Amino acid sequence: MNRHNERYSRLSKMGSIKRSCIFLLSLFCLFLIFGSFNGSDLLGAQLPSGRKANPSENILLVAAASNLRFAMEDIVDEFGKAFQTEIQVAYGSSGSFTAQLMAGAPFDLFFSADEVLPRKLISKGLALEDTLYRYGTGRIVLWVSNGSAIHPEREGMKALLHPSVHKIAMANPRHAPYGAAAVAALKNTGLYESLRARLVFGENISEAAHFVRKGSAEIGILSYAHAVSLPLKDDGRFWPIPATSYPPLNQGAIILQQSRNVPLSKSFINFIIEGLGREIMKGYGYKTQKDSR
């Protein structure tokens, strides 16, 4: 059989419209492939360390507990202005970050919501030994949206027993320290057993805030920093849970062993514990102090 004939019959079988479809589709794919590799991005994304190419290494990759989101955004802005650096922050629950760091996640700094997880990372040899800094002590609050019939600012913890409360949003106590503090506060006031079935858990404190803001939950146990943040402060009312009813949320930061820029990491931490960052942290309701261990 003639090879030329065969090819001809194959092409005619496919029909011109289908052929043009395939042509368009392959054009589209080429466009996507080349469009997405803009400039040095191809090299950058596949550098051994998984970082973008940056000759000066003037860039920090930070893992931060969710309660820090709003304070950290302000701090990064100010720090970037003062030091001409780029700081990229990923937010999540401290427990998830600890698991990711143990699996080799390429962060320079880790701002946890407690001090237990950073110590664990130090003991595993993943963080620099003398770098556990207590950068702030957090607080938890009861938060309801503006239109709610629940009044935590008058009733305190009893507001949780209000008949309109079907769901109480909080962070997952298994891996988020703010969730663990919320459970401790409930246990301390003797409400835990009776309210247990109404608790809904966000992956982290931000997800819990999202639940209660959208009305999926009537009341939430959130961080003070979330309650006074720009998206939430005009939307609702809050009542700080007395600090005596849960173990203090002392938050620790560490510099990780694989950090490529330890001096810059140190100056970022210093900016937060004694520089302008400290004022920003205070503005979001964190208690701050200078001592570092």
Added chain:
Amino acid sequence: MNWDAFWLSMKLASITSIILLCIGLPLAYWIARSSWRWKFLIEAVVALPIVLPPTVLGFYLLTAMGSRSFLGRFYQEMTGSPLAFTFGGLVVASIFYSLPFTIQPLSMAFSAVDECLIQNAWVLGRSRWMTFLTVILPLSYRGVITAFILSFAHTVGEFGVVLMVGGNIPGITRTISIDLYDQVQALNDQGASETALFLLVFSFLFLSLVYFIDRKKDRKRVTVQFD
């Protein structure tokens, strides 16, 4: 709308679907043509990612890529860096995650090819390889296109696995679906709704293209009948 995240998703999806097509063509051919007794076991393994929660796949991949596993250590010694939390790690994860969406349309298309045509080609002296290239592949080109588009779209829509294996690192592993999740967490309603709407329209246009390609043939068959 975070365009960096969008382009990252596009890059991930196109690389993944091209690699998947290279793996998928021989594997699907084997599944369609083989009469091995234990073939059903291979088919079940290939279909697993459809049934498994992404967290299960993410957990195993993270364990396998981590510096404590044999594979992770091997990769780290070869390249000097761990595979988890890099773009390369995402590509590996996406290949596993989207594998069934490549294999199933391909093997269905291959087994729909008339056995007589294949045997005729053999009788006329074509090798198996040439028969595949000149008879089976042209007759199942729609399966190939469907496989490509489905694996592409499925990779763009991937969430759980990418979050576990990639870790939401801006510019490196923060794909468009992770970016949407991040915007929700930042309580940024406007950004989140923009991204969500964009993804909805994008997916709709993409699937319309798939069904447009399908539509042509059906319609032609109908007109032939009425003529």
